[in-house]
Amino acid sequence: MKRPAQDPGQHFPIPTQVTILTDFSLFLLLTIETMPPLAAEGSDILLLAHNLTENPLAYAWYRGERVDNSQLIASYRVDTNATTKGPAHSGRETLYPSGTLLIQSVTQKDTGSYLLLITKDDLQTERQTGHLHVLLSLLTFWTPPTTAQLTIETVPPLAAEGSDVLLLAHNVTENPLGYAWHRGDRIDNSQLIASYRIDTNVTTKGPTHSGRETLYPNGTLLIQSVTQKDTGSYTLLLTKDDLQTEGQTGHLCIYRLTDLGGASIPLCIVSRFGV
Structure with a gap:
């Protein structure tokens, strides 16, 4: 038999719980x-x-x-x-x-x-x-590029939280002057991670350098101990010896291992709370 509906005001503990739940929803x-x-x-x-x-x-x-x-x-x-x-x-x-x-x-x-x-x-x-x-489709992996364009490869393509990731630069122009990596899908100095001048062998850290990134002389970017917040786009700007530039964007997707019923299942939680 169903219990009759009660006025919550008749019971002191209940309105306290309801108020907490209602207030909590404001923070969603x-x-x-x-x-x-x-x-x-x-x-x-x-x-x-x-x-x-x-x-x-x-x-x-x-x-x-x-x-x-x-x-x-x-x-x-x-x-x-x-x-x-x-x-x-x-x-x-x-x-x-x-x-x-x-x-x-x-x-x-x-x-x-x-x-x-x-x-x-x-x-x-x-x-x-x-x-x-x-x-990428399987056919894409077996189709050679028609032109040697600058490309970015993420290794591994999907990375577990806490692992290290490489953003590899392929088909880099001969005799480049320098490299610069940015967070996001465009060139923005406020999003600079690091830049490297080949002629002086000098690396400069940018505003978004977290202390976990290493920029190598070949243009490759290493990110250590990745987290969900690292998921997103990364843009490489290559400056040639004639001062012309070339840019390309790579993408990093981090997954979390969630234990469900004893089975470890990878779930790629893609920016539920932003990056």
Whole structure:
């Protein structure tokens, strides 16, 4: 038999517990979940927005890790139910009223960071970054490149927390003048990890150097004891001896080993709380 509903005010312990739970919910942060966390080329991906503010005015998705109108994929106005496509819209993206972004038929070029900007009804904003990692198809591994372009290889491609990772630079130009590694998918001095001048054999640490990075004379970057916060994009800027530059972006995905029922299962937790 069901117990009749009680007025919580009649019992002192109950309202105290309810108040705690209600207050705790105020601290839920906006998070982005990538589904699936790792995607094969040609598949469809969802960037799911969790813990959204109540009564949002609008959503906007951008390529990269910052709000940049030139990198806008799409925006959505809740009050008018209107979607506007931006310069970075490829024709494969759909922005849903829930704030979720669908990307269809993903390619390697889709790998990288995606930022969601939420405008609240009081015109305050909230933002969070998610990351998309697209796996190469087996055929790609057996197809030789037609041109020797600068490429970045992450070794291992998926790394466990606490392990060491190498970002290897391939097809480096002859006689380079120097290298510089940055966090993110663009050149930004505030995101410089380290730079290296070959002629002077001098390494300079940047604002985002954590003390765990080593830049080698061949352009390779070592990151030791990686954590979830290291997940994301890394851009190498190569300066040639004629002072021309070449850039390329690599991506790092860190997984956590979660013990479930005695079985150790790797889960790539892709930026649930940003990087």
